[in-house]
Amino acid sequence: MTNLTAQTRHHLVTARVENKAGVLLRVAGLFSRRGYNIISLAVAPTDDPAFSRISIVVDVESNLLQQVIDQLDKLINVVAITELDPEEATQAELLLATLARSVEHDADLGVLIQSAGASIVEMTDQATTIQLVAEPTVLDDFEEKLRSYGISELQRTGAVALPRLVQL
């Protein structure tokens, strides 16, 4: 479970970058060289093929965040940066998990999947692969609950985010 102090260190930064070779290396290299901790990183094309969007969840003290953004902004291929306060952002992440059991013989598991809003992607006699798209903290909880059913493989994509339309 993520505790409170850890949460206040998590910041969402999205960068619109030129879709050019080596951009990911520059961004990742900057984080590693300056000792900024990355929780997750997701890269994907945007509506304009010349640009990509990199969504980073970074683990730094709040007073360091501006420095992270300023350094990132200096990269020539980084066109624009948005920092989203987790409170003011719609965040989503995809979780895929394979459990070493069939959901057919396990009513509890079926209830868990249904109540979490997850869905079954594939199923055999011995295994079930399920997916859930939700806020990262919801996925944390879900992952914790899945653990008792025996996770054989698990993948998460890292969060992507957009500003909320209506502020809380």
Add this chain to the structure above:
Amino acid sequence: MKLTGAQALIKSLEREGVEVLFGLPGGAILPVYDPIIDSSIRHILVRHEQGAGHAAEGYAQVTGRPGVAMVTSGPGATNIVTALADAYMDSVPIVVITGQVATTSIGTDAFQEVDTTGITASVTKHNWLITDANDISRIVAEAFHVATTGRPGPVLIDFPKDVANATIDYEEPGELELPGYRVASAPDERSVAAAVELIAAAERPVLYVGGGVIKADAAKELAHFVGLTGIPVTTTLMARGAYPDAEALHLGMPGMHGAFAAVTAIQRCDLLISFGARFDDRVTGRVEDFAKGAKVIHVDIDRAEIGKVRRPEVGIVADCRLAISALNEQIAKNSAAQSRDRIATWVERCLDWKQRFPFTYEGAGTAAPGDIGRIKPQFVVEELRRLTPPETILVAGVGQHQMWAAQHWGFVDPRSWVNSGGLGTMGFAVPAAIGAKVGCPSKMVWAVDGDGCFQMTAQELVTASSERIPVKIAILNNAYLGMVRQWQHMFYEQRYSEVYLSPDLPDYVKWAEAMGCVGLRVTDPKDVAAAIEQANAVNDRPVVVDFRTDSMEHVFPMVPAGASNDEILVHPSQADQPR
């Protein structure tokens, strides 16, 4: 116009006004070396690619124009990484072109293939791998633009062999494609007003001037600022020459080996005004204790420097020249900001520190320095200054000799001091001096080098001899890796581990002669001046003077690494002075 990629590259460099290339050819860059024969650009053949990089830096630092180096792929590229890192740390605009294996071979571990853009990504402001010869003119234009604007820095263009051999319809570069590159220029008016308010209220203000002032060509504006306000000045290792040393209000260089007055004034000020400096650890000492009671005004063209180390009360992201001009304009209309009364007691105190704690050494200022029998390294620097024209360019290596050069040379002008500050690269001096002399052929160029440093890049004197670049090298030969020895003396109980070099192995005079230089040796303090004059008279080849200096000499003052600046150690002869 049909051109090969190689011809297009050379044409693009000519278009940027490049006059000189420092380089060394090899397989991957071979096609580009052919059109050099027909070009107006002078090529200077170095003996090691690191030398090409430092020469480009020396050229850039004295001229303010970008220095250019060209090397081959693989080992040629890796050999120049040190110079790129050096230029990155000191914000020196250089453009490095590296050959690369053909695009069709990239990723196959081809002969002399390395991931040059990957290796150099963290030590360049930006780099480019050209994969289409039609992009050459645009990318060259972008590279020079990025290197020279904003906070200057090194850039690299990786140039594959098949791109060089392609035939294209050459076109002048159109619009630059740099959607993510923005350069700060003019200061924000409200920040300027806030800064002036702080200045108008300060009782103990001091200026902390960094290399940004030299890069922005803001020395005149700085002098005007000091004239208006009467605020005492300190200039960092990178800013020596930004304000004349002879000026009464100049307290000297701050930092680990800075002047007591400069270090102490910063510690005790109530307003620290930083122009183009980056609060480097060699200046701040232990950060928590740095200028503890002070409010800070920080002017820098790089937004990321503002608040990186110390959060300022007022941050101004702007070119130093524009920012200082804007401040001057406001101060001129504000009598409180110009008032000398409020700061009079403070200024007096600063000048008292300056007067009581000058840089000193045993036998300093005596008419007969020969009386102590050994050549004091500081004395050599002072004699060099006394016997050379005021506009002489001084270059330094890294170590004790560098600090003595920075301390004892009376700087007059900006761009007259070339050294490796941030990276502290031994071996910088000889090639950087060559670049400086190529950039300013009418000025005398002296390098003060260490015996250790000299041995790292001395072979570039072969370059200097064959290209008739008459630089002058003063080796302060203390037979030791002196700076390391000093730390072992002070912090490792005088256990000298692997720092002895020997005064006469190698024989520097013979080595100099073998490289086509005049070689001189001085062992007696009485002969120092004559040797300098003899060296000054040589104009057709480089000169190397082997000054046998006192091995035991230490650099003072000194703030031990990681200590607070309040713990500054002064020269033993000043230890009893009240602070």
